[in-house]
Amino acid sequence: MPMLKIFVGTMYGGALDVAEQVTPLFEEAGYQVAIYDQPTLDDLTGSPTDLALFCVSTTGSGDYPGNIVPFVRELESQSPGLGTLRYGLIALGDSSYVDSYCGAGRSLDELLQGQGASRLGERLEVDAMETFMADDEALPWVEEWIEAQQLKVA
Numbered sequence: 349m350p351m352l353k354i355f356v357g358t359m360y361g362g363a364l365d366v367a368e369q370v371t372p373l374f375e376e377a378g379y380q381v382a383i384y385d386q387p388t389l390d391d392l393t394g395s396p397t398d399l400a401l402f403c404v405s406t407t408g409s410g411d412y413p414g415n416i417v418p419f420v421r422e423l424e425s426q427s428p429g430l431g432t433l434r435y436g437l438i439a440l441g442d443s444s445y446v447d448s449y450c451g452a453g454r455s456l457d458e459l460l461q462g463q464g465a466s467r468l469g470e471r472l473e474v475d476a477m478e479t480f481m482a483d484d485e486a487l488p489w490v491e492e493w494i495e496a497q498q499l500k501v502a
């Protein structure tokens with residue numbers, strides 16, 4: 349069974365909640381799912397990753413949540429080369445932070461592509477100003493993502 353890894357960056361648990369809520373959708377699509385809420389680079393590169401999903405909120409002024417900072421630092425310092433990685437990205441943010449809206453998700457997206465990884469489809473940005481529960485937007489988006497990118501394996 350192919351492995352889908354979900355990497356979470358969260359301050360208050362919203363992005364982790366998204367990861368947990370979308371898990372059954374991937375299981376139904378034929379994947380084994382692992383959620384990393386204290387991710388390290390080894391979680392990504394140390395074992396096969398058929399598909400990855402990043403669920404990342406933003407804190408401070410466009411900053412990464414603390415739990416994903418070690419992962420990002422390792423990615424920046426070790427430049428592993430991610431040419432075979434296919435991923436999706438869900439960024440949680442708040443558009444009242446005009447200059448740093450979804451800053452962490454956008455930066456991570458750039459970082460991953462800089463390492464040669466391929467994002468499948470567009471990034472989802474969930475705006476807390478418009479959507480109280482990020483799941484409400486993330487669940488239909490993931491359903492559509494699986495369909496549009498033909499990710500179903502079962």
Ligand SMILES: Cc1cc2nc3c(=O)[nH]c(=O)nc-3n(C[C@H](O)[C@H](O)[C@H](O)COP(=O)(O)O)c2cc1C
Pocket residue numbers: 357358359360361362363364404405406407408409410411413440441442443445448449450451476482
């Ligand atoms: C102290 C603080 C700083 C924030 N800074 C930003 C920011 O710079 N850009 C942004 O888009 N959202 C920002 N947000 C909004 C959060 O990213 C948003 O509420 C998100 O849904 C939180 O997700 P989480 O529960 O996974 O941490 C900030 C929220 C707080 C409380």
